[in-house]
Amino acid sequence: MILILIIVLHTLLRTTSQTCVLNNVPEEGNWERKLHNYLRCPTYNFEPPNSNNGTNVTITLILKSLSFNTKEEILSFYLWAQMYWYDERLKWDPYQFDNITTTVMMSSQIWIPGLKLINNAIQDDVETFYFTECSVTSSGKVKYTPRISDGVICNTELKNWPYDVQTCQLKFGAWQRGQTIVTFHLNKLASLKTPVKYGQWLVKRHTQDDVNINDTQILLTFVLERQVASLVAIVFYPASILTILTVTTLFLDVRNNTRLWLSIFSLVNHFLFLSVLQEVIPEHTADSPSLIMYYKGSMILSILVLLLTQVLKVLCKKIDKNFFINTITDLASYKYIKYVVLWWDCEEGNNKIWTDFASMLNSFSLYAVIVAYFSMYLGLIPASVTNKVEYLVD
Numbered sequence: 001m002i003l004i005l006i007i008v009l010h011t012l013l014r015t016t017s018q019t020c021v022l023n024n025v026p027e028e029g030n031w032e033r034k035l036h037n038y039l040r041c042p043t044y045n046f047e048p049p050n051s052n053n054g055t056n057v058t059i060t061l062i063l064k065s066l067s068f069n070t071k072e073e074i075l076s077f078y079l080w081a082q083m084y085w086y087d088e089r090l091k092w093d094p095y096q097f098d099n100i101t102t103t104v105m106m107s108s109q110i111w112i113p114g115l116k117l118i119n120n121a122i123q124d125d126v127e128t129f130y131f132t133e134c135s136v137t138s139s140g141k142v143k144y145t146p147r148i149s150d151g152v153i154c155n156t157e158l159k160n161w162p163y164d165v166q167t168c169q170l171k172f173g174a175w176q177r178g179q180t181i182v183t184f185h186l187n188k189l190a191s192l193k194t195p196v197k198y199g200q201w202l203v204k205r206h207t208q209d210d211v212n213i214n215d216t217q218i219l220l221t222f223v224l225e226r227q228v229a230s231l232v233a234i235v236f237y238p239a240s241i242l243t244i245l246t247v248t249t250l251f252l253d254v255r256n257n258t259r260l261w262l263s264i265f266s267l268v269n270h271f272l273f274l275s276v277l278q279e280v281i282p283e284h285t286a287d288s289p290s291l292i293m294y295y296k297g298s299m300i301l302s303i304l305v306l307l308l309t310q311v312l313k314v315l316c317k318k319i320d321k322n323f324f325i326n327t328i329t330d331l332a333s334y335k336y337i338k339y340v341v342l343w344w345d346c347e348e349g350n351n352k353i354w355t356d357f358a359s360m361l362n363s364f365s366l367y368a369v370i371v372a373y374f375s376m377y378l379g380l381i382p383a384s385v386t387n388k389v390e391y392l393v394d
Contacts, residue, residue: 031098038097039090039136040109048111049087054181057113058084061186061208061220066198068154068166068224070282074121075168075222076151081115082187083144091140101138107131112144113182114175118216121151156282160382161289162228162235165204170220184217186210200227234280238273239294239381242266243373246302250366254312254358263306270299294380301369308365312358 048055060082067076090110094101108131135143154168174182186208196203205223213219228235245266252259274295281289341363 031100032103035092035097035100035103036105036109038092039103039105048113048182049085049089054183055085055113057182057184058187059115059184059218061218063206066201066203066222068168068199068201070156070158070166073154073156073282074151075154075170076149077170078147078149081146081148083113083115083142083146085113085142086140087111087136087142088140090136090142092138094138103136104133105136107134107144107146110134110136110142112142113184115146115148115184116173116175116215117148117150117152118171118173119152119169121153157287158282158289159287161281161291162226162231163382164226164289166201166224166226168222168224170222171216172218172220173215174217184210186218195225197227200230201225202227231280234276235291238269238276239291239298242270242273242295242298242302245269246298246305247366247369247373249305249309250362250369254309254362255316259309260306260313263302263309267299267302267306270295270302274299290380290382294376297372297376297380301372305365305369308362312362315358315361316355318354 062080062082063077064080065078068074069076087110112134132144132146152168152170154166156164156166158164172184174184196206201224203222204225205221207221209219209221211217211219245262249259249262249266252262254260274292277292277295281292341360
C-alpha cells in the first residue's frame with residue numbers, strides 16, 4: 001500500500017514540474033532561432049549562390065600591421081578583408097519573423113568565398129578556415145570579415161642600402177572548388193596620402209588594383225623605405241673616419257714612425273668595420289650594397305698607402321747620385337709646381353735629392369687618393385631616395 005502511494009505521488013510531482021517549467025528565453029530569441037532554422041541548409045556550406053553564372057564578391061582590404069624581415073626576405077602582414085555578396089537562399093520576409101531585418105550567423109553555417117594568397121611564402125595548397133560571424137540582411141546581403149595574417153616572399157634590392165627602397169606585392173585570388181567561379185571586385189580605399197611607419201620601415205606608397213593575370217584578381221603593392229637613423233652611427237661615421245685616417249697618413253713624414261703606425265691602425269680598422277658590416281647587412285640578396293664597395297676600395301687604398309710608406313722610407317735613406325732623379329726634382333721645383341708638393345725638410349746633399357723625390361711621389365699619391373675617394377663618394381655612397389619615392393607616388 002505504501003509503495004503504491006509513493007508511485008502515485010512521484011507521478012503527480014513529475015507531471016506538475018513539466019507543466020511549470022519557466023521559459024527564460026526572450027520572445028526575440030525565439031524568433032531569431034526560428035529564422036536560423038529557416039535559413040539553415042546543409043548544402044549551403046558547399047554550393048555557391050550562383051553555381052552556373054559565378055558569384056561576384058565585393059572586397060575591401062584594410063591593412064592593420066606590417067613587418068619586413070630583410071634577412072629572410074619575407075613581408076609579414078595582418079589585414080581585415082571585408083567581403084560582401086548576395087545569396088538569394090538567405091532572403092526572408094521580415095514580417096514573418098517579428099520584423100527582424102538583420103541576423104548574425106557563423107561562417108560555418110553558410111557558404112563563404114575562399115580568398116587565396118597566390119604568392120604565399122609557404123607554398124602549399126592547404127586552405128585554412130577561421131570561422132567567424134557573418135552579418136546577413138533580409139535582402140540576402142552577406143557581410144563577412146575574416147582576419148588574414150600571412151607572409152609573402154619579397155626579393156630585396158640592396159644596392160642603395162641603407163637608403164634602399166623595396167617594392168613588395170600581395171597577390172590574391174579565389175579558391176576554385178570544382179566548377180565554382182568566384183570573382184572578387186575590389187572596393188578601393190582612398191590612396192595613402194601620409195606615409196605610415198611600421199618598425200624600421202616607412203610605407204611611402206600603397207596601392208590596390210583589380211587585375212586578371214592568371215589566378216591573380218587583386219594586387220596590393222607596397223613601396224617601403226628603410227629608416228636609417230639607427231644605422232648612421234654604424235655605417236656612415238666609420239666610413240668618414242677611415243677616409244680621414246687614410247688621407248691624414250699621407251700628410252705625415254715617412255721618416256717618422258708615427259706614419260707607419262697610423263697606416264697599420266687604419267688598415268686594421270678597415271678589417272674590423274667590414275666584419276661589423278657583414279653582421280648588419282641583410283642576407284639572401286643577389287646584389288651587394290655599393291657601400292661595401294666603398295669600404296673595400298678604401299681598404300685597398302689603405303694597403304697602398306702602407307706599401308707606399310715603406311717604399312718612400314727606403315728612398316729617403318738613399319744617398320747615391322742619380323741623374324734622372326736629379327732632373328725630375330729640378331723640374332718639380334720650377335715655377336708653380338713647387339707649390340703643390342709637400343716638401344720634407346732635409347739637409348743639402350745626395351740624400352736631399354732622394355728625399356725631394358720621395359716628397360714628390362707622396363704629394364702626387366696624396367692627390368690621387370683624394371680624387372679616388374671623391375670618385376668613390378659620388379659613385380658608391382648611397383644618398384637618400386626620399387625625393388625619388390615621392391616622385392613615384394605622384
